[in-house]
Amino acid sequence: MAIGKGISPAGNADASSPGGGGGRGDGAGLPEASTRGPASPIEFRLDPASGVPTYLQLVQQVEHALRLGYLKPGDQLPKVRDVVASLAINPNTVLKAYRELETKGLTAGRPGQGTFIEATLSQVALPELTGLRRSLLGWLATADTAGLDEDGIVALFTSVLRDFHERRGGTGDRRAPASGATEGVA
Amino acid sequence: MNVIEAAGLGKRYGSTWALRECTLAIPDGHVAALVGPNGAGKTTLLNLAVGLATPTAGTVSVLGGTRPGSPAALDGIAFVAQDAPLHANLSVADTLHLTRNLNRRFDRGYARARLDELGIPLTRKAGKLSGGQQAQLALTLALGRRPRLLVLDEPMASLDPLARHDFMATAMTAMADDGVSVVLSSHVLTELERVADYLVLMSRGSVQVAGEVDDLLASHRVLTGPAAEAGRYAERLGVVHARRGGAQAHLLVRTNGSTDPVPPGWEAHPVSLEELALAYLREPGAASLPGPVRAERTEVSP
Amino acid sequence: MTALTLPAQPGHEASPRPVPWRRMAWITWRQHRLAVAGVVAVLGAVSVYLYITGEQLRHQGFISYGAGPVLSITAVLFQAIPPLIGAFVGAPVLARELETGTFRFTWTQGFGRARWTVATLAPLALAVTIAAAAFGLVFSWSYGPQIIGNPVLSPLAATTFDLHEVTLAGWTLVAFAIGSVAGIAIRRVVPAMFATLVAWSGLAVLTGAFLRRHYQAPLVTSNFTLPDGAWIESQRWAQDGHPVSLSAVDQVLQKIGATVAAPGHLGQLPAAGSQSAAGSQSAPAPGPGSVNPAQYLLHHGITQLTTYQPASRLWPFQWIEGGWLLALSLLLMAAAVWLVLRRAA
Numbered sequence: 001m002a003i004g005k006g007i008s009p010a011g012n013a014d015a016s017s018p019g020g021g022g023g024r025g026d027g028a029g030l031p032e033a034s035t036r037g038p039a040s041p042i043e044f045r046l047d048p049a050s051g052v053p054t055y056l057q058l059v060q061q062v063e064h065a066l067r068l069g070y071l072k073p074g075d076q077l078p079k080v081r082d083v084v085a086s087l088a089i090n091p092n093t094v095l096k097a098y099r100e101l102e103t104k105g106l107t108a109g110r111p112g113q114g115t116f117i118e119a120t121l122s123q124v125a126l127p128e129l130t131g132l133r134r135s136l137l138g139w140l141a142t143a144d145t146a147g148l149d150e151d152g153i154v155a156l157f158t159s160v161l162r163d164f165h166e167r168r169g170g171t172g173d174r175r176a177p178a179s180g181a182t183e184g185v186a
Numbered sequence: 187m188n189v190i191e192a193a194g195l196g197k198r199y200g201s202t203w204a205l206r207e208c209t210l211a212i213p214d215g216h217v218a219a220l221v222g223p224n225g226a227g228k229t230t231l232l233n234l235a236v237g238l239a240t241p242t243a244g245t246v247s248v249l250g251g252t253r254p255g256s257p258a259a260l261d262g263i264a265f266v267a268q269d270a271p272l273h274a275n276l277s278v279a280d281t282l283h284l285t286r287n288l289n290r291r292f293d294r295g296y297a298r299a300r301l302d303e304l305g306i307p308l309t310r311k312a313g314k315l316s317g318g319q320q321a322q323l324a325l326t327l328a329l330g331r332r333p334r335l336l337v338l339d340e341p342m343a344s345l346d347p348l349a350r351h352d353f354m355a356t357a358m359t360a361m362a363d364d365g366v367s368v369v370l371s372s373h374v375l376t377e378l379e380r381v382a383d384y385l386v387l388m389s390r391g392s393v394q395v396a397g398e399v400d401d402l403l404a405s406h407r408v409l410t411g412p413a414a415e416a417g418r419y420a421e422r423l424g425v426v427h428a429r430r431g432g433a434q435a436h437l438l439v440r441t442n443g444s445t446d447p448v449p450p451g452w453e454a455h456p457v458s459l460e461e462l463a464l465a466y467l468r469e470p471g472a473a474s475l476p477g478p479v480r481a482e483r484t485e486v487s488p
Numbered sequence: 489m490t491a492l493t494l495p496a497q498p499g500h501e502a503s504p505r506p507v508p509w510r511r512m513a514w515i516t517w518r519q520h521r522l523a524v525a526g527v528v529a530v531l532g533a534v535s536v537y538l539y540i541t542g543e544q545l546r547h548q549g550f551i552s553y554g555a556g557p558v559l560s561i562t563a564v565l566f567q568a569i570p571p572l573i574g575a576f577v578g579a580p581v582l583a584r585e586l587e588t589g590t591f592r593f594t595w596t597q598g599f600g601r602a603r604w605t606v607a608t609l610a611p612l613a614l615a616v617t618i619a620a621a622a623f624g625l626v627f628s629w630s631y632g633p634q635i636i637g638n639p640v641l642s643p644l645a646a647t648t649f650d651l652h653e654v655t656l657a658g659w660t661l662v663a664f665a666i667g668s669v670a671g672i673a674i675r676r677v678v679p680a681m682f683a684t685l686v687a688w689s690g691l692a693v694l695t696g697a698f699l700r701r702h703y704q705a706p707l708v709t710s711n712f713t714l715p716d717g718a719w720i721e722s723q724r725w726a727q728d729g730h731p732v733s734l735s736a737v738d739q740v741l742q743k744i745g746a747t748v749a750a751p752g753h754l755g756q757l758p759a760a761g762s763q764s765a766a767g768s769q770s771a772p773a774p775g776p777g778s779v780n781p782a783q784y785l786l787h788h789g790i791t792q793l794t795t796y797q798p799a800s801r802l803w804p805f806q807w808i809e810g811g812w813l814l815a816l817s818l819l820l821m822a823a824a825v826w827l828v829l830r831r832a833a
């Protein structure tokens with residue numbers, strides 16, 4: 001279940017150049033982020049072999065960045081044009097991803113300015129996380145004893161997860177308003 | 187508005203029909219990919235759309251009903267033919283001047299800025315540029331005309347991966363900035379999967395598949411199950427293409443939008459664009475076109 | 489649904505104003521400057537030679553009439569100028585675009601392929617016509633005195649008729665026009681050039697051999713002496729009003745020691761039915777004490793009827809020939825434009 005790993009904070013060479021072959025700043029050190037305006041904290045990457053649709057990869061990367069803290073409410077997502085220029089993908093795909101994020105309530109578009117983070121994903125309290133980890137380890141031990149190998153475990157988990165989603169009938173993400181109290185976990 | 191609309195379009199060269207019974211409506215605001223093996227008729231269709239050829243049968247109109255080759259069509263469509271033809275003995279600067287003189291509208295500032303970014307010298311003769319540079323030059327000239335539709339015939343056939351990336355980045359940026367629609371052809375589907383949101387699959391002069399990529403992917407899936415039962419479900423399920431081993435079979439089926447329940451003992455998987463294209467290309471009689479459903483063959487391959 | 493909303497498009501009209509014609513001026517010059525410069529350079533160089541020759545002829549005085557080997561060879565070389573211009577300037581205009589594939593670029597630009605063809609052919613046609621006319625002027629000045637008034641050579645003869653001002657311009661223009669049609673029909677530069685040469689040569693030969701004599705009704709005379717520079721179309725012998733063969737006339741003449749075709753001091757009587765441009769002089773030179781062959785024949789009722797065109801018709805014939813060549817050229821270039829419109833990719 002490969003979600004977009006490797007979210008990197010902005011500042012890499014790819015962020016600012018529109019894919020030109022002129023060789024700007026390929027040399028020593030990371031160049032400054034684009035001076036066109038306030039850059040987005042995140043930069044997208046694509047995993048073409050993952051089998052996940054492109055727009056979904058973008059959505060997942062934003063959500064992952066929110067979880068990891070790269071994105072906070074008020075931050076701006078990369079401009080559609082810049083994403084297109086660096087990844088060479090269809091702008092409709094980027095728009096679709098941003099619309100999806102808006103539907104989930106995570107972002108909001110400001111006309112003429114861009115798309116901004118409005119909310120965070122729900123954070124789970126630390127004691128709960130520890131408890132979940134422990135019970136998961138127990139389950140894994142049982143599965144291992146039963147003879148399931150790693151791929152088998154992943155396949156079983158994926159299948160049950162899908163069933164779980166279907167039964168719940170929703171996206172499953174619980175949103176917390178930016179201003180509300182959140183039990184944050186760094 | 188449809189950027190390219192064809193009804194029963196056909197073109198014959200001598201005694202060979204390069205294209206026949208082509209009926210299409212490619213909407214604007216999309217990147218439409220024309221995919222098919224060599225000889226499928228992609229170049230013929232594009233030539234008819236840009237006015238380089240006239241139909242033998244049927245009709246074709248562009249940009250919402252304009253005749254290809256008419257002044258309005260020539261004004262609104264920029265075409266880059268296969269291998270980016272340029273006048274070899276003209277310098278890049280002369281080529282810009284030539285293009286500016288041949289069109290009502292040409293953004294010289296954009297063209298020069300773009301060439302500068304790409305590192306293409308204005309004084310070099312166009313014939314002395316590398317393949318990637320020639321393709322970028324041709325694309326820059328086309329986009330400098332500020333067209334409403336960009337038509338590209340196998341634009342990346344002779345480009346290395348970096349040049350290909352840069353080429354598509356330029357085209358997609360223009361689409362994001364100016365709302366240009368793009369129609370491009372290729373015989374390699376994988377490089378278009380990230381970019382295309384409308385697919386036209388062609389084979390042997392006919393259109394097999396035409397539709398939005400999202401709709402196509404949503405309306406097809408692969409069912410995996412016991413080979414022995416494959417025949418029983420073939421008729422009912424609308425099978426496009428089947429592959430079977432001794433005990434297991436994979437059926438690529440068209441669901442027509444309704445979510446039929448998966449037969450017990452079978453698994454359903456989403457289908458990738460490449461898998462879908464290959465399945466149709468292997469079944470010349472199968473088609474997925476907007477409009478009346480055509481009868482599909484249910485032949486299973488060993 | 490997923491479509492990008494289009495921002496306002498800058499001025500996309502239903503029927504846009506056409507791109508101005510003058511835009512093509514730079515383009516035509518840039519793409520054909522080598523060919524045009526080449527033509528001007530070659531013609532210029534030959535003009536210098538002609539000027540020198542002309543000056544020499546004027547200083548020497550015209551001691552030798554007659555076709556002369558020099559004029560014949562030079563004339564043949566000059567005859568090659570129009571078809572070569574047509575092949576090298578006319579044929580590549582359309583053929584190169586098709587051969588290199590650049591027509592897929594040029595004819596999908598806003599200018600439009602028919603207008604592009606006209607805007608390319610017209611200035612080039614004008615340029616080669618003017619260059620040829622200028623060269624024709626130099627030729628006429630240089631060799632004119634040797635051609636006009638020449639008792640042996642007729643200015644209407646095919647050797648030099650094409651090289652005068654109007655006809656040279658006309659034959660060059662038609663060669664260019666043939667080249668342009670060949671270019672679009674054949675689509676490859678070298679074969680189109682070759683076809684241009686062949687087609688032009690065929691037309692030139694047919695015109696010289698069959699068409700030119702019909703421009704005006706020829707004059708007929710029974711004089712043995714023809715005006716200087718007359719262009720003979722046919723000659724025949726008659727005795728008392730009935731046609732008689734050459735051998736019969738020969739037999740009659742042998743009684744006084746002359747023959748019909750024998751040159752020499754007994755006079756030259758040209759062979760019946762000859763159409764040579766040279767040797768129209770038929771006044772026999774009576775030797776001392778011998779009978780004048782002409783009077784002898786007349787005494788026996790034998791006359792010679794010559795159909796000819798007088799040299800004074802040089803200019804009317806030039807205008808006639810130039811006129812139909814112009815019309816044909818316009819027709820051919822219009823055909824080239826039509827073929828450009830019709831031809832598929």
